[in-house]
Amino acid sequence: MRNGSGVSFGVADGVGGWVDSGVDPSLFSQALMYHAHRYSRGAWAGEPEIDPALDYEEREVVEGWEMTPLECLGLAYGGVLRERFVEAGSSTACLINLNASSGMLRSANLGDSGFTILRSSSIIYKQPIQTHFFNCPKQLTKMPRSARKFRGAVIDSPDEAQTYETKLRDGDLVIAYTDGLSDNVFPVEIMTICSLAARSGGSEDEQVQTMADRIVDYARQCMVNYRRVSPFEREAAREGMFFKGGKIDDVTVLVAMVREVV
Template identity: 70%
Template sequence: MLRSPRLPYNSVVYRQLLRKSRSLNRFQANRIASARHHVKRPYEFHIGCSYAGKPEDPTDKLRKVPFPEDTLIGGWRDKMLAWPKGVPFNTAGEDFFFVQEGVSFGVADGVGGWVDSGVDPSLFSQSLMYHAHRYSRNAWAGEPEIDPTMDYEEREQIEGWEMTPYECLDLAYGGVLREKFVQAGSSTACIISLNASSGVLRSANLGDSGFSVIRGTSIIYHQKPQTHFFNCPKQLTKLPPNAGRKFARACVDAPSEADVFETKLRDGDIVISYTDGFSDNVFPVEMLRICRLLSRGSGTEAEQVQGIADRLIEYSRKCMFNKSRVSPFESQAARQGIVTVIVALVRETT
């Protein structure tokens, strides 16, 4: 497994991307847009997403104050929650996610230990995914396609317009640290980019969210969780202002501690990203069986991947509430009823 170098949060990455974007004049930008829309890509990806959060508990002592609907994050959150899916849950709970055409996507799980401090764990995960979306939409998901009619200077500028999942995670974390509405909190995260030109998957994972790559009848990659000790995952953290001794033992991990991974995908591969509500309750072999069964069904490929995502959520929830079942998390599983899954199907177009 590869590891990336440490980058500061103020981020050299952001300044580099900003310089690149400002150096392109309008004529060059139009040519870039033309290249992006007219060059046929060797790969395409069909994305499905599903989630289920716990219903509101009237006895919950935590007074939740979500991002207002008229704010950038609040409006974006509501658009993501409107994702057309078959599972009848309208909240992701402390989880959140993003899907950006290009293609990149990610999941985050707000750590619930902050509840005793009066902090809503969902604010951190929503903010982290919003900023990951915001940065990834303005950058290539890996090596870009190049218009062969461009001169050398133009090609050099576009080839430099690249953002890896690790860089995206680093920038998104910096965005959360600057977010005034998020006073404190922490979250795990898994961000993935899929390159439509090369078929390369890149990922950055911190904590016990994760992903798997299925090829045919096998799981060719399964992300291992990162933990400090049992049931304490690595996590990105924002401490409250003037944090004192009360938070002296809080886990404060950096994006540089994320596991990064890269592999070349093939036609028919299925990539599944999930929060620990899924991996704690569903064995990899069970996930494989569900994918194999539903990928043989009828319907469009977009319908198939959405069906897989919905079925994985439904099955994981059944496992959560089956008290006689020994889960991957063993008998001490914290079956909280919160789970998020993103499914991507890879197709070669040439």
């Protein structure tokens, strides 16, 4: 969602283990993003009027009203719980606001989806993952009515999401993704792909689309490469577990480029 005041976007990744219980894991994550979009449509005020006589420092604090990603996540989760066609399921989630008036990024992340901020060919931030234990991310969950057979299921609250905010600069790249990327591709590789795509020419819209496409393509290649050490393999080794190569999974990537309009 975007308007003159800002842009809201996010990713969600349904937990595949529900397949063993006859539940389509994609329904929960799709419904979560549907409701996040629905609530974010009313999450921004119109672009605030700023008195040109104000000093620059005073202008910076004029943002207009903004629903935070954490608030949006809570509302979206409530919407999923009320959805009749979503019987059960669970999902990780990462929601991000980019405020056009202040240049602020605000985020809420639950689980092992996440985002990275690149600035001038450097990684200035990478969202830490949230897990209960190795390969078990924190997740929003809807239990079926016959919940007795699901004792021990992981149920987390939107309030447990990690929040973050920072001031962005002209030219920054914000890359949101599911763990199908972070389990298979190292941050420095993402940075290299984006740098090469930026030199490929075309409009800025075409460049960010190229970045997203190439990142996904590379992640898919890494998933089936068992000779290459993956981030997931390294993490498994830290936990004393054996795992070789890439981890096959679905992958979603969103790329946003920040531009300051004078």
